[in-house]
Amino acid sequence: MDMDFSPADLAFREEVRAFISESLPERLREGGRKTPGVFVEPEIGLEWHRILNQQGWVAYHWPKEDGGTGWTPTQKFIFEKECAIAGAPALSIMGLRLVGPVICAFGTPEQKARFLPGILNADDFWCQGYSEPGSGSDLASLKTTARREGDEYIVNGSKIWTTQAHYANWIFALVRTDNSGRKQQGISFLLIPMDQEGVEVSPIVSMSGDHEVNQVFFSDARTSASNLIGAEGQGWTIAKYLLENERGGSCFAPRLLQNITELGAIADSQPSGVNGAIGGHAAFREKLAMLKLEAEALEVTELRILADLANGRAPGPQTSLTKMLGSNLGQKVDELRLELLGYDALQLPLERPLYGNSAPAPIGSEAAQIAMGRYLNNRASTIFGGSDEVQKNIIAKSVLGL
Numbered sequence: 001m002d003m004d005f006s007p008a009d010l011a012f013r014e015e016v017r018a019f020i021s022e023s024l025p026e027r028l029r030e031g032g033r034k035t036p037g038v039f040v041e042p043e044i045g046l047e048w049h050r051i052l053n054q055q056g057w058v059a060y061h062w063p064k065e066d067g068g069t070g071w072t073p074t075q076k077f078i079f080e081k082e083c084a085i086a087g088a089p090a091l092s093i094m095g096l097r098l099v100g101p102v103i104c105a106f107g108t109p110e111q112k113a114r115f116l117p118g119i120l121n122a123d124d125f126w127c128q129g130y131s132e133p134g135s136g137s138d139l140a141s142l143k144t145t146a147r148r149e150g151d152e153y154i155v156n157g158s159k160i161w162t163t164q165a166h167y168a169n170w171i172f173a174l175v176r177t178d179n180s181g182r183k184q185q186g187i188s189f190l191l192i193p194m195d196q197e198g199v200e201v202s203p204i205v206s207m208s209g210d211h212e213v214n215q216v217f218f219s220d221a222r223t224s225a226s227n228l229i230g231a232e233g234q235g236w237t238i239a240k241y242l243l244e245n246e247r248g249g250s251c252f253a254p255r256l257l258q259n260i261t262e263l264g265a266i267a268d269s270q271p272s273g274v275n276g277a278i279g280g281h282a283a284f285r286e287k288l289a290m291l292k293l294e295a296e297a298l299e300v301t302e303l304r305i306l307a308d309l310a311n312g313r314a315p316g317p318q319t320s321l322t323k324m325l326g327s328n329l330g331q332k333v334d335e336l337r338l339e340l341l342g343y344d345a346l347q348l349p350l351e352r353p354l355y356g357n358s359a360p361a362p363i364g365s366e367a368a369q370i371a372m373g374r375y376l377n378n379r380a381s382t383i384f385g386g387s388d389e390v391q392k393n394i395i396a397k398s399v400l401g402l
Contacts, residue, residue: 144157317394
């Protein structure tokens with residue numbers, strides 16, 4: 001396997017670097033840098049989304065015929081790595097990486113024409129309706145129902161941990177349309193407008209004080225029958241396709257390596273309280289080096305997967321492996337950041353956002369101000385998108401044959 005970049009890939013990397021240098025405003029870099037949550041505020045993320053869309057680069061996970069870039073897996077990796085190095089804010093994945101590819105793969109021509117332009121132009125903001133109270137890891141036990149009445153579905157039930165539902169005007173949801181047979185067979189994939197009577201969004205505030213997730217209640221909410229993706233009962237198949245995109249649609253290593261590099265820079269200027277900077281102490285350098293080695297090993301694994309994808313292999317259980325490794329390594333980075341910044345990292349300002357003229361002044365440093373918020377928010381990374389336990393079961397069954 002040849003893992004070196006080709007001359008064409010190197011030329012593409014220079015093109016990406018030049019575009020980011022010219023087109024990414026400093027205020028967006030600041031917004032991404034000073035966001036303690038998992039997701040940036042829409043005002044930051046959507047501005048970068050629209051800049052990329054003008055360039056034709058925003059939907060790089062989509063097929064070219066549906067508005068995608070036609071990039072190779074290697075080019076996607078290069079783009080994500082350069083965005084991470086430049087400090088570009090992360091894009092909202094709900095439309096671009098989750099429901100968008102589902103519509104591309106399973107939607108009718110009419111559904112593509114209706115929904116894909118709104119995702120590309122950031123006119124529509126999507127959220128995901130999968131988990132329910134009592135139906136998280138055991139997703140097939142979901143109870144939200146959709147009953148067909150004429151040309152509409154009537155939806156009742158609730159979804160929980162619904163990221164940024166308080167901003168969304170559409171939700172894609174798994175709903176039960178049939179109670180006979182195996183529980184997976186009665187699930188369908190439905191698109192539901194949020195701005196209607198019968199849809200209530202209740203905020204859930206995290207330990208860090210961030211409002212990123214919600215519970216959504218459906219009480220005789222309505223959606224057109226034309227908003228059913230695929231056939232009734234095909235939702236479980238579509239859900240598995242979507243989860244593979246969520247867990248393995250992008251690489252974890254580029255942003256992890258950038259975060260580790262930032263920790264090294266902070267350590268070189270952070271006084272140890274004994275003699276010199278913390279970055280000069282052997283014990284800290286060893287911890288940082290171990291994190292970097294783990295991230296580099298993950299990057300090699302991701303590059304191997306990209307090489308397989310370039311040769312026509314479909315995503316599979318390897319996405320569970322990289323998701324699990326990336327989530328756990330991210331938490332280790334958060335823990336070392338707290339250790340590095342000491343008492344200053346105990347601050348937990350509740351004001352949001354932490355960028356712009358109205359942001360509170362940090363204690364000690366900008367990095368210290370967001371350290372605890374990032375740590376608390378990222379504890380969920382080994383749960384959302386499929387918990388570690390779920391990923392281990394998939395790996396045991398599909399890879400090890402246990």
